[in-house]
Amino acid sequence: MKIIDAHTHIGNFGSWARFDFDLVRLKEQMAEFDIEKTLLTGAGFHDNKSVIDAFQKEPDLIVPVAWVKPGGAAELAEIRRLVEREGFRAIKLHPLFDAYCADDTFVDPVLDLAEELKIPVFIHSGHPPFSLPWQIGWLVERHPNVKVVMLHMGHAHGVYVDAALKTARRYPNVYLDTSGSPMSVKIREAYDTVGSDRVLFGIDSPFHEPSVEIEKIRATHLPEDALRRIYHDNAAKLLGL
Numbered sequence: 001m002k003i004i005d006a007h008t009h010i011g012n013f014g015s016w017a018r019f020d021f022d023l024v025r026l027k028e029q030m031a032e033f034d035i036e037k038t039l040l041t042g043a044g045f046h047d048n049k050s051v052i053d054a055f056q057k058e059p060d061l062i063v064p065v066a067w068v069k070p071g072g073a074a075e076l077a078e079i080r081r082l083v084e085r086e087g088f089r090a091i092k093l094h095p096l097f098d099a100y101c102a103d104d105t106f107v108d109p110v111l112d113l114a115e116e117l118k119i120p121v122f123i124h125s126g127h128p129p130f131s132l133p134w135q136i137g138w139l140v141e142r143h144p145n146v147k148v149v150m151l152h153m154g155h156a157h158g159v160y161v162d163a164a165l166k167t168a169r170r171y172p173n174v175y176l177d178t179s180g181s182p183m184s185v186k187i188r189e190a191y192d193t194v195g196s197d198r199v200l201f202g203i204d205s206p207f208h209e210p211s212v213e214i215e216k217i218r219a220t221h222l223p224e225d226a227l228r229r230i231y232h233d234n235a236a237k238l239l240g241l
Contacts, residue, residue, distance in 0.1 A: 001228060002036045003214070004235040007122065007151055007179045007202030011043030011050045021206040023054045030061060033210050036232070037063055037241060039122075039202075041092045045069040048078075052086050059087075063239060065122060067092040070100065070107045079110070083117050089239050093123045095130035102131050103138035111143040120147040120238055122177070125164060126155025133163040140171045147173050147238060149200060152180040153190060161186050168194040175238065178230070179204035184219035191226060200238070201231045 010026060013019040030038060038061060042050045045067045055064045066082045068075055068091055082088040091114055095102040102123060114121045123139075125131050133154050140148050153176040154164035161183055168174040168190070176190050179202030190199050203213045217230055235241070 001034070001224075001231055003034060003201060003231045004241070005030075005035050005038045005203045005205075006149070006200040006235045007041075007177050008038050008205040009041050009043055009207075010054055011047045013043050013206070017207075019206040023057060026054070026205070027058065027061070029205060029210055033214060035210075037061060037235075039063045039065050039090065039235070039239070041065045041067045045094075045098060048082060048088075051088075052082075055087060063090075063241065064088045065090045065092050067094065068110060069098045070104075070110050076109055076113055079113055080117070083119060088119075090119050091121045093121060095135075096124055096127045100130060102135040107139060108142060111139070111146045111148075115143065115146045120149055120175075122149040122151055124152065125150045126152050126157060126160050126180075133160055133167045137167040137171060137174070140167075140174055144171070144173055147175065149175040149177050149238075151177045151202070152204070153177060153186070155180055156182055158183070165190055165194060168198060174198070175200055175234075177202040178217065179213060180208055182216070184216045187217065187230075188220035188222060191220070191222060191230065196226065196229055197234050197237065199230050200235045 040051050040062050042048050051064045055062045066088045123136050150164055154160035175198045177200045178187050203210050
């Protein structure tokens with residue numbers, strides 16, 4: 001079954017992470033696990049150049065996603081440049097890494113621009129005090145026309161995972177990414193109660209092992225057509241691939 005990985009990184013994560021993931025390793029991973037396309041971000045808001053370089057070398061494999069730290073006019077201009085001149089297809093926000101609350105009003109201009117450009121926004125979730133599911137919900141409530149993917153669907157904390165599902169059920173423009181969420185039973189619940197078209201498969205390389213991320217989707221015991229939607233079709237539809 002072909003796969004679209006809706007969440008992976010390229011670049012060098014220093015500090016506590018000490019990961020380095022380059023294009024060679026990414027292509028090896030994609031070949032080994034039959035991954036058709038990867039939605040790719042850099043190692044931080046400073047590293048969109050790594051994504052540009054990878055996309056220029058492998059345009060059929062990579063869907064570029066711009067990691068943005070909200071700030072002001074310069075950041076908005078850079079988003080527009082990346083989308084209109086470099087072929088980027090989405091925005092990534094990481095309130096935890098970049099130390100801001102997901103529902104802060106200074107994030108609003110980024111989502112306003114995403115609505116204008118007709119691109120989705122991917123937001124890291126699952127870590128207090130910056131990126132809890134209900135904070136993302138408060139942001140989404142102000143932007144009902146922007147498709148927002150809640151990365152990790154609350155991550156590994158059961159209460160946050162449950163909150164991610166409740167948030168997505170409340171707001172029809174919220175999608176859930178499975179990467180880093182360990183509960184196959186909650187992934188199945190998301191598919192059954194949030195929507196068959198709003199659950200996306202992600203790996204989050206280099207932080208997570210592809211074989212584990214792939215197998216936990218199969219452990220939902222959903223039928224093959226449902227697995228195909230999660231692994232491939234939902235991301236293809238969301239990004240127009």
